[in-house]
Structure formats: structure tokens, C-alpha cells
Amino acid sequence: MYTLMILMPMLVVTFFGFQTYSSNMKERASDFSLELLNQLGKNVDHYFNELDRISLTFSMDSGVEKALLPSGKSAFEQYQDKMMIDKALMDIVLVPFQDVIGTYFINPNGDIFSRYGSGQQVDYGNFRNESWYKEALEAEGKGVLIPTYYLRSIEGREELSFSFVRSLIDVSKNQSAGIFRMDISLNGLSEVFSSVGGGTEQELLIVDSQGHIIYDRDKSKITQMFPITLEQESGSIVKRIDGKEVMISYVTAPFSGMKIANIIELSELTRNVDILRNLLWTLTGVALFLSIGLSVFLTRRLLLPLKKMKSLMNKVENGDYSVQFKAQSNDEIGKLAGSFNHMVRKINELVHHIFVIRILKRDADFKVLQSKINPHFLYNTLESISMKAEVDNNYEVADMISRLGRLFRMTINHDKELILLAKEMEYVENYVSIQKIRFPNLSFIVDIEPEVMKSYILPWTIQPLVENAIIHGLAPHNHEGSIYIKAALVDKDVVIRIMDNGKGMSEEKRRDIQAQLLTNIDKDDDQIHIGLKNIFDRIRYYFGDRYGLVILSGEQGIGTTIEIRMKYLKEEGEPLAEYHGH
Structure with missing residues (x-):
């Protein structure tokens, strides 16, 4: 999980960062290539404009115009015409460009005039069957560029070159007065392309309207067809050529209509991007290694303590409450260990508390079962004595015995843990009524709120205290005095x-x-202590440490006040107060 949390963002950032950078790089390369090609197209147009201007210069030469006048000339005049044409052709070879291989003029009679520059003589005797001758005638005076080809001299030497031809028009007759041809080497174009930067990793080409490559910088593709059709005026496209993905950018030269194209492999464009990509992948690998190490470290740091704690929990489940987890730090694991240790201690205390309560209850139940035998027998005997007293018209004794019998019956029939306070007070009132027959001057006052009367309390918690008050408090005064019982609800507790x-x-x-x-x-040997201790222990074991019995006052000759506190329970099965430890 930690590895994925670290690795996924890096992979996403690396991937999209690389894609964005690569796309931006391609766009910048395309813009740069188009700008370069536009400049190169202008230079190429300038070069072809010069060729067109030279061909026009020849056609407008005064000597050439005179030589092209109608026939009927003498042999000397014909010789002069030849000399003027040769001179015009030689001027072109010597003056404008050093890359002119040869210049030719073919008149309608089939006479061929020629001058040679850097090349050798070429035989154009079969010119009437050549396609370039027909193209020149059909152009009607416009210059025609003949794509690059291998020019073969009469000596058999071949040289890459291109040609420029133009038909000289006799305006008076509206027909061709001859064809001017100029064969040109590729040196001039090489100089044009060498003036443009861009590096050797890219190909720069000139493509004519038919798709012929008339020039490329390394001269390896000249005379071949361009691999795709360039239909638009300009643009950049990505294609796979010869198994390589390349970017082709091109523009159209305004004057010549030639396509100036640039071909560059995408791998060359993205070389720096590849370096960046490799760096990013390296960093990702390092991050992956570190994240795995961090994941292992955190896993061991987190899981080992948790496994140990789980082992201790299994011991607790099996009843061993003495285990404790020793934390090595104060982090979340340390806090969890502290909570675990506290929980185990509290469980141990609670289990011990419940165990003690069960022992006490079992002992009390046994004593109750044992004690029920004699009260039951005594109850039946008292009933017989009461009936005898009534027969003898001793009604006062019969009433006392009857009340005592009812008290015994209540004792025998009650076996629940809790009892309504109203029921407990019924026991008390029966007991006091019996005592009043013996001690008529005894005053008994009860002040208990109705809501408190409906609460559940432990049985036999009030009657023993009233009995102690009569026997040990009022007896020295000849049982004259008063007993006052007050009960109220205080902070969700019953205080009596x-x-x-x-x-x-x-x-x-x-x-x-x-x-x-x-x-x-x-x-x-002190029944006062035994009764108070029994009530005190039963209340504390059942409700908790903050409940019990307190002797509030006990000044000699004034009287005694005892207060008992129990949790206020509306229903018999309601949960007890929170355990405070025993």
C-alpha cells in the first residue's frame, strides 16, 4: 500500500510529463522546421528566378534577335549570326553562374548552337523526340524546369544535373523561333542549402509538382519519388517510412511552386526527451526501491507489535488476565498498548469482583434455604397459638402473634435480589406495629417521596437499622422516643x-x-456491628464503592442518624451503577 501510494503519483507524473514534454517538443520542432523551410523556399525561388532571368536575357539579346531575323541571308551574314548566338551562349556560361554545365540554342531549322562551361558536350541531335523539347514548345515562351536527372556527355560521363528550357517566340509570326536550353549542375542548389542550418540529422529536399525529388542534401534520393503526396501548401505530418517514425514538414515556394520538405526522425527530436525520460524512470526506480524499503520498515514496526498484542489477547480470551504489553515507544502503538493494559487490569478486577459476589450470593442463598426451615415451622406454630388466643378471647396477644406470622411469611416468600422500597417499608411497618403493642409510647414517622417509593433497593436494609434503633437507642429510655425515616432522590441516587x-x-x-x-x-460479640457490616457489604458489592452506609451523627444522649445510599433503579432489571473497583 505504501509502495503504491508513493509509486502511482510518480508514474502518473512521469508518464504525463513525458507525453506533454514530447508533444511540446514536436510542436516546437514543427514550427522551427516550417520557419526554416520558408526561408529556404525564398532562397530557392531566388535561385530559380535568376535562371529565368538568364533565359530571358538570352532571348532579349540584340545579337540573338538579329540572328533570328527571316532567312535569305548571305553566307557571311549567316556566319555573323552564328557568332552572335555563340557569344550570347558563352556570356551565360562565363558570367552569371559557375555551375552552368552548358548552354544550347536550337533554331527551327534544327541547327544546334552550344557552349560548355564546367561540363562536356552533350548530343541533342535527336531533340525532336525528347519530351523536354515538346514541353518547351507547349509552354509558349515560359520557362520550363526539367527535374534532376543523370546528364550523359558524348564521352560517356554522367553527372547529376537539371535543365531550364525556354521557347523564344517570334511575335510577328506567333511561333517559336528556337529553343534555349541551359544544363545546370547541383552546386548552386548545394550552396543555397548549405546556407541554411538545421544539422545533418535532418533531410532537406526539393520536390516538384509531380512528386519527383529534384534535390536532397546528401544526393541519395535524387530522381526518386517522394514517399507521400504533399497536397497542402504547407504543413507537418508524422509518418512511418522504412520502419522509422519521421516528421515531415514542408512549404510551397511561391515562384517555382516547388515543395521544400524536411524529414527528421522523431528519435532525433526526442533525444533529449529520451534522456529526461530515462532520468525520470531512474528516479522512479530509486523511489520504488526506497518505498519498498520504507514499506517493509513500517510494516515491521507496525505489524510486529500488533501480532504480539494479538497473541496476548488470545491469552486473555483463555482466562489469563495477568498479561501486560510492554511498549517500546510513545507513538500510537504505545498508546494502544497502554489502553490494552488498562483494559486487562479492569477486566481482571471485574472478574474478581463478580467472583466474590457469586461466592457471597451462593453462601447467602444456602443460608436462606437453611433458615427457611425453622421460620416456616415457627410460622405454622404461631398460627396455632394465635387461634388458641382468639378462642380464649385474648385478642391483643392474637393480634401480636398474627402480625409476627405475617412478618415471617414475608421473610419466607421473598427470594429476589431487589425489592420495591414500598415493600421494604411494609416489612418495617409490620415490625414497628408489633413493637408498639409492647411499647405504646414509641413514635414512628415516615417521610418518603412517592417517586422514591417506586424504586428498587436491596431487601432487609432498613428493618435491621430500625431494629437497632429500638433495641440499642430507645431501650435505655424505656423505649420512649421516636424513629424518623426520610428518603429522597439525590443526584440519581436513593438516600435513606x-x-x-x-x-x-x-x-x-x-x-x-x-x-x-x-x-x-x-x-x-457485637450484634450492632454484625448487622451494620452485613448491610454495608451488600450495598457496596452490589452497587459499587461509592455506595454504602454512613453513621452521620452519634453524640451521647442526643440520638443517632444513619444514612444509606443506593443507586436509583426504576426497574428491577435495570443496569447497576458503573463499577468502581473492589
């Missing part, structure tokens, strides 16, 4: 206070009892 105005206790004893509740120190 049991207050009496009895004997009370010293501050030292209050602290001693509270300390025993917190430090698991029991005094087996």
Missing part, C-alpha cells in the same frame, strides 16, 4: 436516613464502628 432520639453514641465509638465497616474487622 434512619434517625432516632435515643441514647446515641460517643464520637469515638462512631469512628470505631465506621472504621470497622471499611477495614473488614468484625466483632463477633
